[in-house]
Amino acid sequence: MTIDAETAWMALLRARAAWRGGSPPAPVEIADPTGGALALSPDGTWQASGCAVQADAAALLETYLPVLRPDLVIGQLGQSLDGRIATRTGHSHYVTGPDSLVHLHRLRALVDAVVVGAGTVLADDPRLTVRHCPGANPLRVVLDPRRRLTGVHRVFSDGAAPTLVIGATDGVAPGQALSATLPVEAGEDGFAPARILALLADRGARRVLVEGGGVTVSRFLAAGALDVLHVAIAPMLIGSGRQGISLPPIDRLDQALRPSVRRVPLGEDMLYALSFR
Numbered sequence: 066m067t068i069d070a071e072t073a074w075m076a077l078l079r080a081r082a083a084w085r086g087g088s089p090p091a092p093v094e095i096a097d098p099t100g101g102a103l104a105l106s107p108d109g110t111w112q113a114s115g116c117a118v119q120a121d122a123a124a125l126l127e128t129y130l131p132v133l134r135p136d137l138v139i140g141q142l143g144q145s146l147d148g149r150i151a152t153r154t155g156h157s158h159y160v161t162g163p164d165s166l167v168h169l170h171r172l173r174a175l176v177d178a179v180v181v182g183a184g185t186v187l188a189d190d191p192r193l194t195v196r197h198c199p200g201a202n203p204l205r206v207v208l209d210p211r212r213r214l215t216g217v218h219r220v221f222s223d224g225a226a227p228t229l230v231i232g233a234t235d236g237v238a239p240g241q242a243l244s245a246t247l248p249v250e251a252g253e254d255g256f257a258p259a260r261i262l263a264l265l266a267d268r269g270a271r272r273v274l275v276e277g278g279g280v281t282v283s284r285f286l287a288a289g290a291l292d293v294l295h296v297a298i299a300p301m302l303i304g305s306g307r308q309g310i311s312l313p314p315i316d317r318l319d320q321a322l323r324p325s326v327r328r329v330p331l332g333e334d335m336l337y338a339l340s341f342r
């Protein structure tokens with residue numbers, strides 16, 4: 066047996082399904098009749114015995130196995146060299162290239178829930194489904210504290226996957242969406258990310274992708290709620306517009322975040338896979 070990229074991806078999807086719920090995850094093994102086997106371990110390592118692994122298959126395993134850690138919270142942004150995720154009007158299709166789009170869909174396919182802010186739904190009308198790779202659609206979660214979104218947006222009307230709207234006051238969710246309510250504590254900008262994650266865990270969604278936009282990902286990062294952050298950087302200078310990461314100011318560089326990093330080429334773009342723990 067030779068492990069190609071398709072087989073590696075199927076093994077990752079099998080691990081995603083196996084490594085859920087409260088019980089300690091066990092290694093996932095794919096074997097063939099000739100005695101070859103590929104074993105994926107929940108600690109993020111993999112091993113092939115009696116078979117060859119193609120280079121692109123190995124790259125997939127290296128990039129996506131760490132995303133399958135139990136209870137992982139991962140943020141993602143696709144940005145220009147100067148840190149912008151869209152123009153000032155909100156135009157963002159597309160900052161990054163086709164390989165980065167496939168990467169985003171792979172992340173969606175590996176998580177239980179994908180979270181976006183109201184600004185992204187207003188600007189992009191995204192579907193948040195898995196279309197550029199095999200895999201199931203995650204629960205779609207929209208943070209809309211002021212309940213300003215209406216049923217015209219596709220996540221609320223296309224029926225492709227369940228959508229949960231989280232508001233700061235009780236209310237009926239738009240279209241076919243489900244509704245939940247969280248408090249905004251005095252002096253806070255919005256919902257505490259830990260409360261959002263606890264609400265999702267209660268609904269069985271423990272592996273979570275915070276997909277955007279910049280405000281939403283930055284709030285999770287500032288709260289220390291991201292285990293991993295994937296930033297895909299396109300060789301483009303926008304020069305103005307919507308900011309990707311924006312954190313409270315610091316005075317000294319020794320206060321800057323310095324996560325461990327893996328670099329993964331995505332066509333013309335470069336993915337920085339940052340790990341905070």
Ligand SMILES: NC(=O)c1ccc[n+]([C@@H]2O[C@H](COP(=O)([O-])OP(=O)(O)OC[C@H]3O[C@@H](n4cnc5c(N)ncnc54)[C@H](OP(=O)(O)O)[C@@H]3O)[C@@H](O)[C@H]2O)c1
Pocket residue numbers: 141142143144150151152154155156157160181182183184185186188189208209210211212213254255256257258276277278279280281282284307
């Ligand atoms: N390149 C990429 O990777 C990427 C990904 C996604 C989106 N985008 C682009 O990013 C732009 C939108 O990003 P954005 O930063 O302006 O907005 P955003 O993050 O999509 O949405 C921000 C809004 O969501 C709500 N929100 C977010 N976090 C919250 C929390 N913890 N608690 C309560 N409410 C919360 C707030 O709504 P209220 O204002 O009602 O309080 C907040 O103002 C669009 O142009 C889109 O095209 C790019």
